């Protein structure tokens with residue numbers, strides 16, 4: 487499958503059947519972000535481990551275009567159960583690729599395919615929405631902890 491076809495396939499698949507979609511009853515923190523360019527809304531909820539080092543659970547909700555939903559689905563799928571350190575690194579790499587500062591090869595699987603959205607510059611904000619939200623959410627948690 488060519489890279490373009492794979493990109494479309496993955497967006498469609500995650501949009502049709504989003505992973506970790508809904509409300510997280512046990513959430514320890516939550517954030518809502520809006521992309522006015524497209525009208526996307528996303529709420530990301532996480533449950534961190536007591537030491538704040540692991541993303542024990544994560545879910546998202548909201549409404550938006552297929553790219554914003556697929557991107558949130560791919561993100562939550564990848565970081566669930568992951569360490570906070572690796573999660574932040576993945577977010578940095580994804581943002582780096584989307585902003586043209588890194589090559590897509592630093593990423594793997596569905597996340598790498600998702601970077602195909604760079605062909606449509608107006609949609610980059612849709613793809614980044616959930617990622618920016620999660621980064622801010624984790625940073626807020628860290629601030630609260632050290633305050």
Ligand code: ZN
Pocket residue numbers: 521524525526550551552553554612
């Ligand atoms: Zn959008």
